[in-house]
Amino acid sequence: MIFDDFLRGRRRDRLSSADLEILEAAASDLRTLPARRTIITRGQAVRHSTYLIDGFMCRYMDDREGERQLVAVHVPGDFVDLHAYPLETLDHDVATLTECRVALVPHDKLDAILATQANLAKLLWFSTLLDAAIHREWIFRLGRLSAAARVAHFFCEMEAKLRVIGRSDGKAFDLPLTQADLGEICGITAVHLNRMLRDLKERGLMAFRGGRVTIQDLPGLARFSEFDPGYLFVDQPGSVTSP
Amino acid sequence: MIFDDFLRGRRRDRLSSADLEILEAAASDLRTLPARRTIITRGQAVRHSTYLIDGFMCRYMDDREGERQLVAVHVPGDFVDLHAYPLETLDHDVATLTECRVALVPHDKLDAILATQANLAKLLWFSTLLDAAIHREWIFRLGRLSAAARVAHFFCEMEAKLRVIGRSDGKAFDLPLTQADLGEICGITAVHLNRMLRDLKERGLMAFRGGRVTIQDLPGLARFSEFDPGYLFVDQPGSVTSP
DNA sequence: CGAACTATTGATTCGGTTCAAGTCTTGTGG
DNA sequence: CCACAAGACTTGAACCGAATCAATAGTTCG
Numbered sequence: 001m002i003f004d005d006f007l008r009g010r011r012r013d014r015l016s017s018a019d020l021e022i023l024e025a026a027a028s029d030l031r032t033l034p035a036r037r038t039i040i041t042r043g044q045a046v047r048h049s050t051y052l053i054d055g056f057m058c059r060y061m062d063d064r065e066g067e068r069q070l071v072a073v074h075v076p077g078d079f080v081d082l083h084a085y086p087l088e089t090l091d092h093d094v095a096t097l098t099e100c101r102v103a104l105v106p107h108d109k110l111d112a113i114l115a116t117q118a119n120l121a122k123l124l125w126f127s128t129l130l131d132a133a134i135h136r137e138w139i140f141r142l143g144r145l146s147a148a149a150r151v152a153h154f155f156c157e158m159e160a161k162l163r164v165i166g167r168s169d170g171k172a173f174d175l176p177l178t179q180a181d182l183g184e185i186c187g188i189t190a191v192h193l194n195r196m197l198r199d200l201k202e203r204g205l206m207a208f209r210g211g212r213v214t215i216q217d218l219p220g221l222a223r224f225s226e227f228d229p230g231y232l233f234v235d236q237p238g239s240v241t242s243p
Numbered sequence: 244m245i246f247d248d249f250l251r252g253r254r255r256d257r258l259s260s261a262d263l264e265i266l267e268a269a270a271s272d273l274r275t276l277p278a279r280r281t282i283i284t285r286g287q288a289v290r291h292s293t294y295l296i297d298g299f300m301c302r303y304m305d306d307r308e309g310e311r312q313l314v315a316v317h318v319p320g321d322f323v324d325l326h327a328y329p330l331e332t333l334d335h336d337v338a339t340l341t342e343c344r345v346a347l348v349p350h351d352k353l354d355a356i357l358a359t360q361a362n363l364a365k366l367l368w369f370s371t372l373l374d375a376a377i378h379r380e381w382i383f384r385l386g387r388l389s390a391a392a393r394v395a396h397f398f399c400e401m402e403a404k405l406r407v408i409g410r411s412d413g414k415a416f417d418l419p420l421t422q423a424d425l426g427e428i429c430g431i432t433a434v435h436l437n438r439m440l441r442d443l444k445e446r447g448l449m450a451f452r453g454g455r456v457t458i459q460d461l462p463g464l465a466r467f468s469e470f471d472p473g474y475l476f477v478d479q480p481g482s483v484t485s486p
Numbered sequence: 487c488g489a490a491c492t493a494t495t496g497a498t499t500c501g502g503t504t505c506a507a508g509t510c511t512t513g514t515g516g
Numbered sequence: 517c518c519a520c521a522a523g524a525c526t527t528g529a530a531c532c533g534a535a536t537c538a539a540t541a542g543t544t545c546g
Contacts, residue, residue: 016402043473061383064469069386083376091376091474093446112367118358125368126329133326133334135378136314140304141313142385143430147534156311179493187386192534194494210543230286231306231334321510390502421524435502437526453524 002027002053002103002193005077007127009234019120025108027051033100040094046084048106052076052156056176057101060184061092070185072131072156073097073177075173078166082128085110133231142187146174148196150186152225157212161230165187170218176211245270245296245346248320249312250370252407252477253377261383262363267351276343283337289327295319298343301322303427313428314381315374316340316401321409324347325371328353341419376474378410385430388468393429395468397457398449403472413461419454 003023007015027049031185033039040046041115042061045226059072071092074080084090085107114121137157139148158175162168177185200203201207205215205221215221220230246266250258271291276282276298283289285304292299300323303316314335328331328350355405357364377400378424384396401418407410420428424435448464450457458464465471 044320058522059379061379063383063387068381083372085375086365086372087476091476092379111361115361121364122329122357125371128372128375129326129329130369130379132375133330135375135382136302136304136335139378139381139385140306140312140315143427144306144310178491179312182489184386189406189535190493191495191536198494233330235333240466371535422526423524433525434504434527438502454491 002030002051003198005052005053005165006079008077010130010232011123011235014119015123016119018133019117019123020067021223022117022120023105025114026105027103028106028109029104031102031104033096033102035096035099036094039207040081040084040090042090042092045089046081046107048104049085049110050080051082051103051105052078052080053101053103055102057095057096057100058097058181059092060085070181071135073185075158075165077129078131079105079124080126083131086128089173094178097181111209113116115222115223130233132173133233139229140187147186147188147192148199149225150188150220151182151193151196152200152205154185155208155215156180156222156225156227156229157232158216159213159215160232160234164234172212172214174211174219175208175213182208245273245294249294249321249322250366253475254366254478255408255462257362258366260394262360262366264361265356265360266348269348269356270346271349272347273349274345275338275351276345278339278342278476281335281336281338283324283327285328285335285343286331289324289350291347292325292328293323293337294325294346294348294351295321295323296344296346298344298345299340299341300338300343301424302337306471311427312430313424314378316428318401318404318408318410321374322348322367322370326374327365329371339422344439349370371441373384373476380474390429390431390435392468393427393431394436394439395443395448395464397425397428397469398451398458399461399465399468399470399472400475402456402461403475403477407475413458415455415457417454418451418456423450 001020001024003020006023017171037051052074054076057074058070060068061202062068081090081094113124142154145153157175159168159173161171162173163170166172177198179193180190181188188196197208205217205224207216244263246263246269247265250466282293293318297319300317301313303311305311310359324333324337356367360474380400384393388396402411402413405416406413410416422440423433426433429436431439440451446467448460448467450459
């Protein structure tokens with residue numbers, strides 16, 4: 001099923017099977033998008049939202065010189081640009097990082113859900129506010145943490161997000177990003193990011209190579225980066241990996 | 244009326260008078276809160292949300308050493324912690340900056356609105372995603388702008404937000420924050436913030452003194468800080484100050 | 487095999503922090 | 517009304533974290 005990972009580990013029990021059927025029925029269009037493709041440009045009016053089934057996507061803004069700042073990284077189960085439904089137009093760009101399988105959900109189908117399925121609508125609303133909570137944590141990360149801690153914090157976040165959908169076991173996971181991407185996430189240059197990765201390895205916390213993260217000391221990494229997963233709203237911080 | 248400033252300048256025309264009456268009826272409790280008081284602490288379950296009628300509020304997170312990072316500054320007309328309705332518990336703290344007049348809206352009233360007033364519900368959802376768009380801009384600001392540009396960008400944002408509710412004429416406005424607050428917004432120390440204010444004054448862009456902003460060159464300030472108000476979703480970027 | 491990313495390392499510069507001292511305000515009580 | 521305390525602001529000097537510039541090494545793919 002398309003929405004198997006939607007809100008996985010996060011009040012998914014409140015999604016009735018009827019709700020899920022309605023969601024599945026609303027997903028009009030399944031597509032595979034190539035890697036590194038911008039699919040929505042800021043300001044453009046959009047009439048459907050993109051649900052990510054498989055792959056990695058991101059949202060970003062760029063400055064006058066064209067330097068990117070990533071503002072979100074999305075994993076399977078994320079309703080990537082559901083924000084566009086109430087907003088009608090986006091303030092940022094949306095792009096794929098890897099090849100992605102997505103489902104497109106037309107906004108008029110969402111209108112029908114909002115008019116008749118209050119419970120489901122509230123859960124959709126919740127999922128957009130989860131993104132907002134993650135945005136806030138990114139503000140904190142950029143505003144208060146050192147470069148090394150920012151990097152570590154981001155890896156902790158990805159580990160937690162991927163764990164709930166069964167794509168991390170707490171020891172290693174795939175994260176198909178380049179060092180330049182990581183720099184654009186953490187607000188530092190790719191050169192400095194590279195040094196920070198070396199630093200994290202030397203501290204015995206983790207390693208990153210070729211899009212794969214190997215964690216040596218997850219509690220240590222969380223401590224080092226002041227990571228507290230509360231903002232991810234996972235039901236039981238323990239094991240929620242089973243479907 | 245309590246909700247006179249709600250979504251002012253931002254699709255307020257889509258709020259019917261019936262919608263407004265429902266909102267007014269949902270606001271059970273009017274209160275005046277003292278300045279510099281934390282009213283919601285992270286993790287705490289909340290059963291009502293706070294709409295700001297008058298005054299300034301903020302949302303913040305603090306690091307291990309207790310250093311604050313502000314993640315939002317709210318002005319009259321903002322539904323400050325409507326996020327808490329779908330989220331049920333907040334990931335951050337909410338506090339007043341000045342003395343504030345607020346209206347409390349119980350979440351069960353919002354449940355009723357969601358179940359029966361799809362149009363109003365969508366506008367409430369929109370207002371929370373406006374906050375999310377502002378969060379994204381803050382990420383950009385912290386990740387990509389220099390200290391001086393961050394400060395200038397924040398003042399541009401406040402000018403735009405206050406203008407739509409008729410509290411700025413583009414030349415000067417009250418912003419009752421200390422330099423320490425501004426530092427916690429821009430992710431720099433209060434000492435450096437002070438130097439950046441001097442810098443902005445020497446550039447002939449603006450001045451800040453005793454909680455009052457005097458703008459000498461608004462287009463210049465926007466240019467300097469790469470400020471583009473699109474993310475604030477104001478209907479006509481021009482004059483929308485009339486009630 | 488070569489082109490084009492991607493990653494790594496070194497040397498230098500610069501923006502912002504830190505620490506420290508001092509001044510200006512504002513409010514309070516004698 | 518003045519004395520004083522507590523914030524809020526201002527300025528300087530030294531230091532440090534991150535950017536920049538530059539050169540080289542891997543890697544991947546056509």
